[in-house]
Structures are given as C-alpha cells and as structure tokens.
Amino acid sequence: MGARPLIIDCDPGQDDAIALLMAIASPEEFDLLGVTAVAGNVPLAKTEANARRIRDLAGRPELPVYAGCPRPMVRAPVTAEAVHGPSGIDGADLPEPSRPVEGAHAVDFLVQRLAKTSRPVTLATLGPLTNVALAIIKNPTILDNVAEIVAMGGAVGLGNVTPAAEFNIYADPHAAHVVFEAGVPLTMIGLDITRQAIATSARIEAIRSLGTPPAAAVCGMLEYYGARTTATYRHGPPLHDPCVIAYLLKPELFNGQDMWVAIELAGEHSQGRTVCDLYGRSGAPNARVLERVDADGFFALLNERLARLSVSTP
Ligand code: RIB
Ligand code: CA
Numbered sequence: 001m002g003a004r005p006l007i008i009d010c011d012p013g014q015d016d017a018i019a020l021l022m023a024i025a026s027p028e029e030f031d032l033l034g035v036t037a038v039a040g041n042v043p044l045a046k047t048e049a050n051a052r053r054i055r056d057l058a059g060r061p062e063l064p065v066y067a068g069c070p071r072p073m074v075r076a077p078v079t080a081e082a083v084h085g086p087s088g089i090d091g092a093d094l095p096e097p098s099r100p101v102e103g104a105h106a107v108d109f110l111v112q113r114l115a116k117t118s119r120p121v122t123l124a125t126l127g128p129l130t131n132v133a134l135a136i137i138k139n140p141t142i143l144d145n146v147a148e149i150v151a152m153g154g155a156v157g158l159g160n161v162t163p164a165a166e167f168n169i170y171a172d173p174h175a176a177h178v179v180f181e182a183g184v185p186l187t188m189i190g191l192d193i194t195r196q197a198i199a200t201s202a203r204i205e206a207i208r209s210l211g212t213p214p215a216a217a218v219c220g221m222l223e224y225y226g227a228r229t230t231a232t233y234r235h236g237p238p239l240h241d242p243c244v245i246a247y248l249l250k251p252e253l254f255n256g257q258d259m260w261v262a263i264e265l266a267g268e269h270s271q272g273r274t275v276c277d278l279y280g281r282s283g284a285p286n287a288r289v290l291e292r293v294d295a296d297g298f299f300a301l302l303n304e305r306l307a308r309l310s311v312s313t314p
Contacts, residue, residue, distance in 0.1 A: 003031040004147070005119050006248070007110065009068070010241070011040025011127030011168075012050035013080075014221035017089050018302070019126055019241035020051065021214055022249070024058040025305040029249055033113055033121065034064040036106035040127035040171055041080045042088035044070040047127070050089045052097030057214055058309050061098045068106030068131035072172035075271075080167060083228050091224025092217040110135035111142055120147035124248065125179075126241040128168050129153070133175035136182055148185035152244045154261070154274030155191040156289060160232070162269070166191050169263060170272030177263040180274075186287045188261060189247060190274065193254070193290045194240040198233060199226065203299050207306060214309040239302070246298050247290065249305075253297045256290035 008023060010016040023030055035055070037048035048067040055063040071077045084090065102109070110131060114121055123146060125132055132149070135142060153168035153176065161167040169176045180186065199222045208219045226237040247254050260283040264273040275282075276289055 003027065003029055005033055005117060005121040006030040007033050007036065007113065007121055007123055009036045009038060009123065009125045009127060009131050010051060011038050011047045012054060012089055013041040013047070013084055013127070013241065014089055014091065014225040015239055015241040016126045017050065017054045017092065017221060018218055018239060019245045020054045021058050021218065021309060022242055022245040022302060022305045024055065024060050024063070025308040026249060032063065034066060034109060036066045036068050036109060036131050038068045038106070038127045038131045039070050039077060040168065041084045043079065044068070046088045048101050049097055050087070052099065052101065053089070053094040056098050057094060057217055064102045066102045066104055066106035066109045069134060072128060072130055073133065073174040075173065078161070078171050083225065085224060089221055091220040091222070093220065094217065106131045107134045107138060111139045114142035114145045115139060117145050120145055122147045122248065123149045124244045125149060125151040125153070126244060128171040129175040129179045130172045133178035136178055143182055143184050146184045148187065149179065150187045150189065150244050150247060151179070152189045152194065152241050154188050156276045156278065157192050159273065160191055162272070164267070164270040165272030166274070169274055173263050173265050173272040177265060180261055180263055180286060187247065188274065188287045188289045189243050190289065193293050194243050195238045196293050196295050197239040197243055197298050198236045198295070199239055200236040204236070206299070206303055210303065210307050212310045215306050218306060242302060243293060243298070246301055250297070250301055253294045253301070254290050255292050256288050258285035258288050260285055261287040261289065
C-alpha cells in the first residue's frame with residue numbers, strides 16, 4: 001500500500017499544531033506533500049508562520065508550507081484569539097521559522113499538485129475550508145484525484161462559537177457548502193466526537209514525561225489552551241484537530257455513520273450549522289459523521305507518535 005499522499009490544510013492553533021506533529025511523526029503512513037495555511041484561529045500571517053514553526057520543531061524544516069486565503073469567501077472574518085492567544089499557539093515558546101513560506105498561493109498549490117498527482121491525495125482539513133473550496137471552484141477536475149477529505153468541523157449537537165455552529169464551519173460557511181457538496185468521500189469529525197478527546201491533567205503529564213522539546217511545547221500549548229476553555233471544558237481542553245490525524249492513522253479507534261449533511265447559510269442564529277440528518281429522511285448521505293472515539297486509545301497513539309519526535313528546531 002505504501003504511505004498515502006496527504007495534504008494538511010490548517011489554521012494553527014494549538015490543536016492544529018499537535019495534529020501537524022502527529023502527522024510529521026508518521027512517515028510510514030503519510031507522504032506529506034505539503035501544508036497549506038488559511039486564516040482562522042488567528043490571521044493568515046500568523047497561521048502560516050505557526051505552521052512553519054511547528055515543522056521546525058518536528059525537525060522537518062524542508063516541509064513546504066503555503067499561505068492561502070486571508071479571509072472567508074463571503075462573510076466577515078472571525079478569529080479566536082480569546083481561546084488560542086494572540087499568536088495562535090500561545091504556550092509554546094518557539095523561535096522564528098527557519099525558512100520562508102513557499103512562493104505559490106495555497107490554492108494554486110492545491111490545484112497544481114492535485115492536477116498532476118499519480119496517486120489519489122487525501123486532504124486533511126483542520127480549519128475553515130476557504131482554500132479547499134476555492135481550489136475546487138478554480139479547477140473542479142482536481143476532485144478526480146482526491147481520495148477523500150477528512151475535515152474537523154461541524155457538530156450534530158451544540159456548536160462552540162455559537163450554540164448552533166462550530167468555528168471552522170462558522171468562519172466560512174460558504175466554503176464548507178462547496179466542500180460538503182463536492183461529491184468526494186468526506187468524513188466529518190465534529191465536536192460531538194472531539195469533545196470526547198479531553199486532555200486531562202493526567203494525560204498532559206503523560207505527554208510531559210516523554211521529556212522532549214516537542215512534548216514540552218505540546219504541554220505548554222495545552223495548558224494555555226486549557227486555561228481559556230475551563231468554563232466549557234472543566235477537565236481539560238478537547239483535542240479537535242488531532243482527531244483527524246488519529247482517524248487516518250487508526251480508524252478502528254472511531255465509529256460513525258453515513259448521513260446527509262447540509263450547511264446552513266442563511267439562518268440569523270444558525271448560520272454555519274451543519275444540519276445532520278440522523279434519521280435518513282432529508283437526502284442521500286454525503287458525509288460519514290463520526291460519533292465515538294476510544295479516547296484512551298487516541299491518547300496512547302498521540303503519545304506514541306510524539307515520542308518519535310525527539311528533535312527540536314535545528
Ligand atoms: O472548533 C474547533 C476548530 O476550530 C479547531 O480546528 C480549532 O483549531 C479551530 O480551528
Ligand atoms: Ca484548526
């Protein structure tokens with residue numbers, strides 16, 4: 001089978017950063033073709049620089065990072081500094097990136113790389129879907145070369161940025177609509193499942209015991225991120241984005257069901273909601289919506305992969 005070709009689109013963000021570390025630590029499973037950054041948790045200039053900092057931390061300074069869209073397709077930009085801090089990865093005291101961002105725009109990289117690939121490419125999306133949606137709009141034929149999209153976003157139940165909507169979808173609902181209607185295999189990893197992957201104090205200490213610079217940075221980020229989410233998550237912060245990488249590594253840790261999912265675009269109080277048809281009455285399924293995760297198995301996998309990263313910034 002060999003390593004699957006993978007592109008990660010992200011908005012680092014502490015949880016994006018941990019997901020990137022997991023993916024970089026898994027070269028047997030992933031042929032990581034590149035990382036594309038999008039505006040989301042913090043503005044694009046910070047998300048792309050944070051992605052470069054994380055690749056240095058993981059000892060992969062040559063991994064290409066592409067800057068993408070600085071704003072959503074239609075709605076006004078929203079960010080999440082209150083949760084992630086002004087840098088987006090507060091809690092990890094990382095040096096300036098060792099290499100510049102790539103010259104190509106992320107949307108052009110996605111279009112060009114997917115147009116010429118010899119093997120279908122998996123897209124792991126960890127932020128708002130602006131880059132991926134615009135790549136699909138610019139050249140819809142790239143979808144023929146997309147193996148699947150695994151997206152952290154949405155919720156069957158309560159949102160997080162509003163009662164109705166989860167941040168990644170809320171931040172660019174029109175982009176999410178394009179992706180959810182694209183007709184490629186799509187797995188939605190929403191809040192209902194990521195809220196089961198809680199970084200409790202004991203789990204953070206288990207990571208800290210790895211004793212490496214990447215592990216220390218992860219603990220710093222989790223402690224910062226957790227301190228800002230205690231009102232919602234008393235036992236520790238949820239690891240939203242790492243669930244995407246864990247699913248790609250060990251799908252047996254997860255279960256879910258196929259269902260019709262629509263993105264609410266017009267609701268005054270519900271814009272950005274993933275309307276999930278649990279009862280199979282609204283239309284043909286267009287997504288696999290994950291519902292359960294083996295949380296202990298998830299954290300065991302996270303630790304095992306982080307332990308492989310014993311290097312720090314060169
Ligand atoms: O709602 C959680 C998602 O929004 C995560 O991807 C987090 O990084 C933010 O992008
Ligand atoms: Ca994210």
